[in-house]
Every structure is written in C-alpha cells, then in structure tokens.
Amino acid sequence: MRKFTAFACGTGAGLAAYYFQKLRDPQLAVHNSWTHSDRPVSECALWDSNWDFRDPKSLVRPQKSDLPQEQNRYNSDLEKHVAKSARHIILIRHGEYLDVGESDDTHHLTDRGRLQAKYTGQRLRELGIKWDKVIASNMVRAQETADIILGQIDYDKAKVKNCSYLREGAPIPPQPPVGHWKPEASFFRDGARIEAAFRRYFHRALPEQEKESYTLIVGHGNVIRYFVCRALQFPAEAWLRISINHASITWLTISPSGNVSIKYLGDTGFLPAKYLTNRIPRDAKNVV
Missing domain, CATH: 1.10.287 (Helix Hairpins)
Structure with a gap:
C-alpha cells in the first residue's frame, strides 16, 4: 500500500511538473480569451485605449x-x-443634390434627394430611438436633409445644433492616391477642421451620464468616411476606399471602456432600389 501511495504521489508530481512546464511554453500557453493569438500583432492593429x-x-x-x-x-x-454608459453616434449622409453654380447656396436637394431623406427619417422613426442631440452641417444640402428627417422623427427642431466643422471637405491625402483628383490646398484647409469635428463629437461618455445616449449627425460623405476610419483606428488615409450612398445610415457605438464598434456602415437597405445613388449629378438633365 505504501509503495502504491508513493508511486501515485510521484506520478502526480511528475504530471504536475510536466504540465506546468508546458504552460510556461509560450507556444503552448492557454489564453484566457479566444481573441488572443500566438501570432505577432501588427503595430497598426494595436488598439489605443486612450484614443479620446x-x-x-x-x-x-x-x-x-x-x-x-x-x-x-x-x-x-x-x-x-x-464612464458608465455607451454613446451611440448615428451619421447620415445628405440626400442627392445638384452640383450647379459656384456657391453652396445653389446646391439644393433634387426631388430624388428629398425622397431619400424622407425614407431615412421614416427608418429612424421605426428604430424608435429617443434622441439626445441632433447636429447638422451648415451646408445647404445637409440642412435640407436634416429638415426633412426632423419631420419624421420626434425631436424639437429648435434644439438642433448647426456646426460648420462638419462641412464637406478633403480630410487627408488618400491611399492609394487618386491621380485625377489632387486637392492639395483642400487637405490643408479642411483636414484640421474635420479632425477637430471628430475630436468634438467622438469620445466616451462623461462619468455623469447615467444611461445610453443617442446623437444624430447629418453631414457629408467624405467627413463620415474619415470619422469611421478614425473611430475604428483604421489608417485615416483609407477613407476614400469606402463608398456610402446618399441618405445612408452609419451607426457607431462607443462603450464605457472606450472600445468602438460599428453597427451600420452606409446602410440604405430601407430605400427602394430606384432611389439608390452615391454620385453627384452636375447636369439637371441627368436628374431623375
């Protein structure tokens, strides 16, 4: 009996030592999360928890x-x-507009653009969201889109904030470069402003925020695409690789920990196919 006990103890100790040594082997280590990997992580893929x-x-x-x-x-x-609660930021691209004239004052929504905005407003109403803030770019096409959407959702128009930081522009030279489009001056003029808009609206909740909040921003394609890249910590130069339709919904959530996730990216599944557009008509003859 004593020999058996000694054998059992010795065997148990040996197995324990064996598995302890295996666990110390970085190639065989058991991770506490399935999201971990033994493969080296690219430096650009690392998450900056203090991004805001x-x-x-x-x-x-x-x-x-x-x-x-x-x-x-x-x-x-x-x-x-x-922070105790999440922030939901819902970004809407303006509806289709006619790019005629040399001033923003002449860039009004087309009939199709107004219908796109109406469908988007109806979709937001169906989602049943109680809005904490509604913010719109002060450009004509964004203002008209926001006005139509506000006619469909439950929010006091008098509380809408207009923001010049959200105006359309060229945020940063894209990669890969686009040979026929080189607005170098625009990058210097618009880049800092659009980055300032990102800093203004994208951050985790304040500690005193007790429940989830919902912010609606009506803006522009380039700005939204740049915001998505910055919020998800993708290379900002990738913004031009993303295409989003007019009057589309992009939904980003910032958790109390500061982690960011995307729920919708340029969603227009609620629009009839004949109203799907993403390019800007520059001739009234081409407008449906």
Whole structure:
C-alpha cells in the first residue's frame, strides 16, 4: 500500500511538473480569451485605449506610494472618471443634390434627394430611438436633409445644433492616391477642421451620464468616411476606399471602456432600389 501511495504521489508530481512546464511554453500557453493569438500583432492593429484622451488612468494623478491612504485616494479619483454608459453616434449622409453654380447656396436637394431623406427619417422613426442631440452641417444640402428627417422623427427642431466643422471637405491625402483628383490646398484647409469635428463629437461618455445616449449627425460623405476610419483606428488615409450612398445610415457605438464598434456602415437597405445613388449629378438633365 505504501509503495502504491508513493508511486501515485510521484506520478502526480511528475504530471504536475510536466504540465506546468508546458504552460510556461509560450507556444503552448492557454489564453484566457479566444481573441488572443500566438501570432505577432501588427503595430497598426494595436488598439489605443486612450484614443479620446479620456482613459481614467490618464486623468488621475498617479500613486506616490503604496501606503493604504494613497491607494484609497487613487482608487477614489479613478472611480470619479470612469464612464458608465455607451454613446451611440448615428451619421447620415445628405440626400442627392445638384452640383450647379459656384456657391453652396445653389446646391439644393433634387426631388430624388428629398425622397431619400424622407425614407431615412421614416427608418429612424421605426428604430424608435429617443434622441439626445441632433447636429447638422451648415451646408445647404445637409440642412435640407436634416429638415426633412426632423419631420419624421420626434425631436424639437429648435434644439438642433448647426456646426460648420462638419462641412464637406478633403480630410487627408488618400491611399492609394487618386491621380485625377489632387486637392492639395483642400487637405490643408479642411483636414484640421474635420479632425477637430471628430475630436468634438467622438469620445466616451462623461462619468455623469447615467444611461445610453443617442446623437444624430447629418453631414457629408467624405467627413463620415474619415470619422469611421478614425473611430475604428483604421489608417485615416483609407477613407476614400469606402463608398456610402446618399441618405445612408452609419451607426457607431462607443462603450464605457472606450472600445468602438460599428453597427451600420452606409446602410440604405430601407430605400427602394430606384432611389439608390452615391454620385453627384452636375447636369439637371441627368436628374431623375
């Protein structure tokens, strides 16, 4: 009996040592999440948790010592800066408009563009969202689109905010380059403004926000595509690789942790096929 007990103990110890050594082997390590991999992660794929400069750890004075009172102070300060709820940002591209004249004042929605906006408003109403904020670019086509949408959803028009930062523009030189389109001056003029708009509207919730919030932004194709790349931490130069239709819905969610996910990207599945457009007509003869 003693020999059997000794054998069992020895065998158990040996197996434990064997598996412990295997677990220490980085090639065989058991990860605590299926999202982990043993393959090296590309540097551009790493997530910056402080992308909005609101990670609580970056807002609190670091601990000066390991004393209990200092730890309590640090933990208390940290808790005050932790977001509790998610922010949902729904981006709408304006409807189709006619690009005639040299000024924005002449860039009005086409009949088809107005119908697109109406369908989008109906879709937003069907989603049953209670809006906390509605913001629109101050360009004519965005203003007209927002006005039509507001006729379909439950929101006080008097509370709508108009923002010049959201105006259409060329955010950053795209990759791959587009040979026939080289608005170098526009990149310098518009890039900083569009980036400022991103900083203004994309961030995790304030600590005092107790429930999920919904912000509706009516803007422009280039700006929306740039926002998507920046929010998901894709290379910003990739913005021109994305195509979104007129009056489409793009939905991004910022979690309390600062993680960002996309629910819709340029969704127009609610539009009749004959109203699907993404290019700008420059001749009234080509407008349906």
